[in-house]
Amino acid sequence: MPPSESAAPDRPEAEPDVRRQAALWLIELQADGDNPELRARWRRWHDAAPEHRQAWARIEAFGASLRQLPPVLAHAALAPRKSRRRALKALGLLLAGGGAAWIAADSPRLPTLLAAQRTGRGERRHIVLADGSRIDLNADSALDIRFDAEVRHLILHEGEIHVLTAPDPAGRPFFVDTPHGRAQALGTRFTVRTGAASHVAVHAGAVAIHPRHAPDAEPLVLTAGQQARFTDRAAGPPTPASEADAAWTRGILVAEDMPLPVFIAELARLSGRPLQCDPALAALKVSGTYPLADPERVLDLLAAALPVRVLRRRRWWGGEAYEVVPA
Template sequence: MMKPALPPDVLAQAADWFARLQDPAAGPGERARWSAWRAASPQHAQAWHQVETVWGGFDGLPAALAQQALDQAASRLRARRQALRRGGAGLLGVFGLSLVGWRLLEPQGALQTALGQTRHWALADGGRLWLNTDSHADLDYGPQQRRIRLHEGELLLQAEADSQALPRPLLLETGLAQLTPLVPSRFAWRDEGRGGGLLSVYQGQVELAPRRGPTRRVEAGRSLRLRPGGGQLEGRALALHEAWSRGLLIAENMRLADFLAELSRYRPGRLDCEAALAELRLVGSFPTQDPERALRALAETLPLQIERPLPGWTRLRARA
């Protein structure tokens, strides 16, 4: 059976304790009282777990940004403590999750991102899910299994053990394969179009059962590409296919032409370079949420310039 929703006042208490413990003045006595509160009821422990699940999203943020968001949120929570006690606000309202974009998902629902947008959610089982630009997925967590369907695009999944008394299997279905993570695990799947896809594993192991071809188990640090026509190619899991969840495009000795193809996924219009520049190699980190800034950085560090031959068409060419 699915766990019943927690009472709003219990969630508010958990958020209130979170705010207290973020206060630098919180001492051993305050922490002892928090520990006693958490141990007093299974609902208290479950509410605190939800708080930790949502706030765990800071693990993937740069340290300065995480601390800034944490400080802002904790300050807001401390200021609203009395109002929360009176109003019994739910967890999402308490945390003001727009600071970092986290949302706690219902057991079922459609997930989607627009061009240039990335989103991320906390799952009810303690896992986390990210969708990259221009992606579409469905979530279906039922009594017998946990199922995610990726219809198009790219996702990153932090898979955790089920919290139900009888653990439900976790499956990711795509148009090319069914993926079964051996929890805990962290992995990305990318639909590359034209019958191709890429699995990159960063923690744990993932079993991949393609529509055509043998089932494979992929270990942490490795990737497996399904080629159009049914072939498979094993390789190294690149930071590129995980860093987008943190708003970064990582270039590791990447061809300029390939870099521009990646960057173009986050912006409208055509983006390319003249043939003489295609083989230039890049190393660095670039912001996916500000493609124009990334292009300006290239123009400042490489012998090239930005041109716009027509509306909607951006081209890089060698600097005169």
Template sequence: MMSAVSIMKSREDLQAEAAEWVVRLGAESATDEDRAACVKWKGQSAAHQAAFDYADRTWRHLAMLDATPVAVQSLAIQPHTRRSRRVQWLGLAACFAGLAIVLFLQFDALRTMVMADYRTGSGEQRQISLPDGSTVFLNTASAIALRFDDHARRVELLSGEALFVAAPKQGSESRPFVVTGGEGSVRALGTQFIVRRFEHADELTVIEHSVEVSVDRHTQAAAPVIVEAGQRVRYDGRSGPGSVADVNIEQVTSWQRGRLLFDRMPLAEVIAEINRYRRGRIVIMNSDLATRRVSGVVMIDKVDDSLSIIASELGARTASLTSYLTLLY
């Protein structure tokens, strides 16, 4: 019977070989024979295909480029040992991903700087008092722009996450308090709520009272949804608001107290959250490792220390290839 250690080594070898195929096929020197050989390699088993798919997705995520990593045109992959293949893959990923990440972060920071009235950097948090008496708590790498006029107290969340404490409509203040993001808008019916932007969706979490979510879908306007305290909903411009679900408010707001709480979360989600609070990126190179469940508390001012603890607990390793790129495998 094959031991658990042997199985783990086999999976590591599959993913190393898959990484080599992704790099080889991305080179301009790739031939029809290379592509045919890759198809044959992937056809050996479902595990081979899954390893290739994961490596391909990881490459695209790292490089933030189009489907073909054209920058590898002058490099050739030689049939050395398994270890040397891993080194070649990691080195190539470091070069191109590091450059892409630096350029992307510089462009994104410049865009936000131009548009934002208030913003925070990685790992930074900020409390802002608005002209109407409302308060905004900006989380890490977040930005807002104020769009107040005679009809509404509108705040645009340009990026990241913010907790809003909306001043009520009373006295001479009759304008609604509205927060817009990339996918819709929320109108405060109470006081405290959090809005967070994701790549293709926005998310609302209500802390006190209730909030109305409105989404103009590409085809038609979706019916507004009322979200009560202790509930969360994610919404986008394609399908409108999703299902409303209960949420642990203590966990969702833990960032305000300088910590992140994780309760049996997949490692991929934990690392994605940690990445928000540091410069550069941590990338998981092993698909099995990405699904491992993690519970614990991470102090925001010590996120880098937490990575070594997580790796030790899971029997994983880390490699910092550039100041912007750390691999977990």
């Protein structure tokens, strides 16, 4: 069990970043506590430094309200999967217990962790909105949906969505916000992806892009067959878009001269399988279309076509992991 504060009274207070990490680990474990990989990663973090153990012990010691949480959290041996509501409850108890300043609740990751719609590695989701619009949420994505009488509003905190908008009898505008700005749909089908910058590809209709910190600039309007990258300061220029960019909505990964380590990392993310690739294979390129539902067959195809071999090892907590190495 992690040491309590009373066991080490002269230990210096944990740094704010470590305290944030502890709070975020609590939320992650509440939301997905039956995930053995997540529990193993938490344990590695917990045991990596005395400051980590102290921060976790501090969460345990927050008082009577926090003690309402399952005590097995301390050991990361959690009961079956908790809902997002339970994660919110955990955070609320921390705040109510005097932890608002302690966990620095303005952490930029919190909106992602508490988003109404979240997908993990290998998970995709189809959503039909109240107005009839349709959304596909890609793996590793976080989205909030906020419709009211005035506006149809999506907030993409992380990841990627494919949107098919429906006509709205009330004439409400349709916006997708990312950390870098806003994409306004003008009757359209399009994808939005965010990361270090945001990216919009338009497959039908048109989309207007408004960078967050360029309020006086003219919006960049993309039409069908165009795409553009934008930061919070600027957008563009437009370049040709491809339907292959949305192939993940059909369970397909499309590659065109993609370095093998990049391809394997993307296959791992979209399929949810534990796949790795030796960085020394970066000179090898992959092209073609590959089914996300059968990554083992994809690896077999790569081993037959390229000078590589696939190492398979059984993990102690179950399942197999794969690594692509030079032949």
